[in-house]
Amino acid sequence: MTTLFDPPAPLAERLRPRTVAEVVGQTHLLGPGKPLTRMLASGRLGSLILWGPPGVGKTTLARLIAGEVGAHFIALSAVSAGVKDVREAVTEAERLRGRGVRTILFLDEIHRFNKAQQDALLPHVESGLLTLIGATTENPSFEVNPALRSRARTLVLESLSQDEVRQLLNRALSDERGLKGVQVQDDALALLSRLAEGDARRALGTLEIASTLADVVTPEVMTEAFGKHLPAMDKNGEDFYNLISALHKSVRGSHVDGALYWLARMVEGGADSLYVARRVVRMAAEDIGLADPQALRLCIAARDTVEFLGSPEGDLALAQAVVYLALAPKSNSVYVAWKNALSAVREGEMxxxxxxxxxxxxxxxxxxxxxxxxxxxxxxxxxxxxxxxxxxxxxxxxxxxxxxxxxxxxxxxxxxxxxxxxxxxxxxxx
Incomplete structure (x- = not known):
């Protein structure tokens, strides 16, 4: 029985898979003959970095792996843990090793550990005292020390497909641990499967909220439970720079719709409009150049407008600049000439x-x-x-x-x- 002072665990936690067979998605890792399947079958588990977007089962997978190989599981979050916690985990692992028990240290958001903290793990991972499983939403190539990366295999987890999200939602409505008996219309489930963008945790959380809002969950109720749809974007991570890259390449390729779409993704995702404006100015100088000298002036004006009006009012000036750049003739001759000049100076005799x-x-x-x-x-x-x-x-x-x-x-x-x-x-x- 639960009370206000002892509420039930969130739906996503209650429905966490109990075996590897219950995991939905990640078939490229868990299917027959796939990397994790082979690793678990052999019992020779090495350290791993699990890289993937939020809500795809990184923590769940780490726990299941520990259970499959019969290892002691220590979970830390790099948000709150430090070197002291690592030392305590090492002490516990040394004690258990004397009893023939291996230890898996799960470090969530490993990218939040600084270099010194990551280095503290190295000798214990290298000696085999700790089998490290790190989870991160950030590209390990940038966020995990090369020395630690070389001692761990990186496995990429993928966002769930709409069908896989729907499978999880159906499980939630039929499982005794979930919301059995709650009435949800099919089109509401289809809507949530799309809106969740492959994030199982968000899908299940939204379904749980929706179940408290009405006796029958309709698409309108599901929309209310979901809240405002903000495109996924880590403003300081790889997603942000991938969006900038997509915007720049769409402009360079004269694809107006692509340029507008990626700009909208960035603005709706909470990107700093002034930063985006500066990048747009760079595009004018790099890819339009002297094919249309007015482009640079227009983009400077757009930057000034964004600085003067802010967002969202100034975003229209950004859109105008992006459309202009996409439609403008292209020339990178000055960009190339400048790189040539720099090379001549750096490599030649002064x-x-x-x-x-x-x-x-x-x-x-x-x-x-x-x-x-x-x-x-x-x-x-x-x-x-x-x-x-x-x-x-x-x-x-x-x-x-x-x-x-x-x-x-x-x-x-x-x-x-x-x-x-x-x-x-x-x-x-x-």
Missing amino acids: LPVPLHLRNAPTALMRQQGYGKGYAYYFDDPEGSFAQDYLPDGVDLGLYSPTGEGWEARVAERWRKLREAHGTDRTDEPV
Whole structure:
């Protein structure tokens, strides 16, 4: 019997699978002949990093693995645990090893442990005293120390499909541990299966809330229980940068709908609109360039609008800029030329500035030849074209304009200037 002071466990906890066979999803790991299946069958379990989105069963899987191999299970959360807790786990593992019992240390949100905390695990994982199972929603390549990563196998867990979420919901409505007897319309279950976006915990939590709101759960009741639908996005994690990448590549590919969709995903997911605006300005400089010089001005204006109005009012200016960029002609010639220039400077010899290009503010400098022979363009255009503008012996071809948009005019102007300089050639930029 439960009371206000002893409430029942949440539905997701009550329905946690009791055996590996009850796990829904992750068939790429748990199916016949798959990695975890083979590992459990052999009894030779090594340390693991379970990487996947929220609500896909990382904690459940870790507990089941420990049960399957008959290991003692210690669960810590990197949110609240520290090196002291790791030491206590090591002490307990040493005591149990003397009785022939192996220990699995489950560390949830392992990415929240800093380098020193992760390093504290290394000797005990390497010696085999602890079998580590770390769970993370963040890319281990960025968030887990290479030394620890090399001692653990990374397994990627996937979001549940809509059919798999529906399977879990049906189980919740038929299992004695769940909500047996609660009436839920089929279209309400279908709606929740879609809205949950593969997160079993959220799906079951929403179903539990919905069951308290009405005798029969309709799509309208389910929508009320679910609350506002915010697209999944970790504002400081890989998801955020993947969305930025998708937005940038959609703009570069001139796909207006794709660009607008990814922008909306970021804005609705709570991204900092000013940060997004700065990235949009970068897109104008990198991928539009001189094919449409107005693009950069428009994006600067959009950034100023976002800064002035904030979100959501300023988001429309972002949308306008993104549509403009997607539709604009594209040129990365300046971007490439700048990378070429940086490479030439970083990899080449730092030769002195030619005398005729040097600043000559004093008589002594002029006596030493500073500025001597410099042909001032407005006095001597032909002489100005003819003189060298690079260090002696250096011959570079850094900039190569495209024929896109306004830059087609630049290309023609550049061709004529190179003829005037006597440097017209067909070789590629360095």
